[in-house]
Amino acid sequence: MTETVKTGLLFAAAALLIVLDGTVSFGIFSGSWNSSLTILNMGLISAIMALGVNLQWGFAGLFNVGIMGFTALGGLAVVLTAMPVTEGAWSAGGFRIVGGLIFGAATIVAAVLAYTKLSAGRARSFTVLAILVVGFFVYRGIFDPGVAAVEEINPALQGNIGGLGLPVLLAWPVGGLIAAGAAWLIGKTALGLRSDYLAIATLGIAEIILAVLKNEDWLSRGVKNVVGLPRPLPYEVDLQKDADFIAGAASWGLDVTTASSLYVKTGYALMFAAVLIVLLVMAQLALKSPWGRMMRAIRDNEVAAEAMGKNVTQRHLQIFILGSAICGIAGAMMTTLDSQLTPGTYNPLRFTFLIWVMVIVGGSGNNFGAVLGGLLVWFFWIKVEPMGQLLMELVTSGMADGSALKAHLLGSAAHMRLFMMGLVLLLMLRFSPRGLIPEK
């Protein structure tokens, strides 16, 4: 069996799972297109994230465990781009906040400049410290009143500065840009460290980004969530009132409610698939280009590549930014799909480590592998729960009804998820470390 046939078969299997879930109502399959398309949509987004991680890990060997942070930044981009401007927020305190942030950034730049320009010694330490301490208090002095003013505006619904009111699709590239900017900052400081230091650094950054989203209510309304984000597709309720749509649904033999929700979900699936294909083509071209070969050469032997005149740190920075930008785009797409930003739901196990499972299972270093891993692992992530339920029912079938153990086992079946994912990851690493579709 050639590689191409095998790849084709694996993708066909993934497609078959989605179709089965839509048509067959047996065992783990729900038999509802609605749920099957929901899985497909998140699967496509996961595939894009996996593509981004594969770029960093598969091409360049960078161990980034801060994916959650970049995803969350993508989500923030949707709020900042697509939400309407909160009335009066800018005049009340918006400019003050921006001024405060600029001043804060200037303080850090000044401290860095002082550190690099002055000669080492006690004088330098004191200057840098003085710049930072004074800068911090001035920054808080400018920043805090602005925040208080913005958060006072209609706190039940708004209390944030809102966005720019631009079309929501624009938020996807913006999400990529914001994530890329953050990646540049992080890469500048953390790349060049050893691999596990980079991992810990990115893990920390992701937590910080999330802390900012959860606490800076003026920006993202924190844990109060931003709901009702604009959508690129019509609302189901509007479709259900549309005469043409009702007629169309009838001709397909569907009731209007199901048809409207299928219509929207299929629309999202097509949009996500388009983005995925564009990114996949670009990643494939990059992989095959001299640039891609250089990246793999650096990954395989940094010392040799450096000796050949390649600027390893610079190339690492480049690919770190690219991969993170892809994760940012995916994050923006996900928030668009949910049409709400809920900073409280971001969890590193789900948004960072699960993506890693996808890349490893699919095959690191192979773009098709990453995409396949994204689709398959997401399907199983959703389906492990009914599987666990079935398993537990089987295990407990012999037990007396009403026994505490039986109730506990049945009630805890949902937590099998993490366990199973860990098991899959370990089995793959042990028996097929190159993944389902290995690197060529």
Added chain:
Amino acid sequence: MDFLNALVALANFVLIPGITYGSQLALGALGVTLIYGILRFSNFAHGDTMAFGTMVTILVTWGFQAMGISAGPLPTALLALPFGILATMALVLLTDKAVYGFYRHQKAKPVVLVMVSLGVMFMMNGLVRFIIGPGDQRFADGERFIMKARAFKQMTGLREGLAIKTSQGITVITAIIVVAALFWFLNKTRTGKSMRAYSDNEDLALLSGINPDRVVMYTWLIVAALATIAGTLYGLDKSFKPFTYFQLLLPIFAAAIVGGLGNPLGAIAGGFVIALSEVTVTYAWKKVLNYTMPDGLEPSGLAQLMSTDYKFAVSFTILVIVLLFKPTGIFKGKAV
């Protein structure tokens, strides 16, 4: 008088919680640093190892409570602790046999082992959630306070009270005992010395006839004990929740790296540096400043540098600063 009041307030809100948290982090970081020094990888499953040990301790505690066994004024969990340690030892030895051993014999790259530890992390996390559920568990019993704020006020006549919780006292005392025992073991016993030799230079240690399997086994046993003790102390002091333990990974790693990965002394210092700075930066200084500043200059706000939710940011900033200026940590750690 004002100065004394300020000092007491500082001790009550910053020093005592900081030192307690620091001891817990130090014990956690010791585990991470030992694995790094001897098995040569960053163990992402450490937080969940702590959670597993604590979970077993909690279950045994509940069993004891149901049987009516208690430790008097001390929390029952202390009696249950040895069982938690034993169960965790069994679990990590099993994991090593089933998972890590294979890669060690292959001499796999450290990053592969880190990835493997991610898988172990997932499985342990799932296991803990499966057995005890994802919710909050409180299992502290016995006397709640060694010193109550009101008693302190009556005793000294100061306006500020000083409260010391039993869990805080136990944490510090246990940490001191455990650290002393660990250093005695590493420096004085034959096995401890062979562990240090193995950590310093693997090949040389093998040449001198040190049995690597034995070294690895002892390391896991010690790590299991440290993790369970750290986890139980943290749970007694705050509360037990699987996800919180997973999140402890970040300050623990920060502590281990700040101190110098692979260096036990550094892990302890790192733990206190991280804990005290987290508490200091997120503490509202209003009270202390009210006592110390001259009249009229008292702060109007809370005088809090950062909100408590940014405590991860604090440990992380320290981590970055140390990595940029002294990549091997305060005490010279390994830099592979």
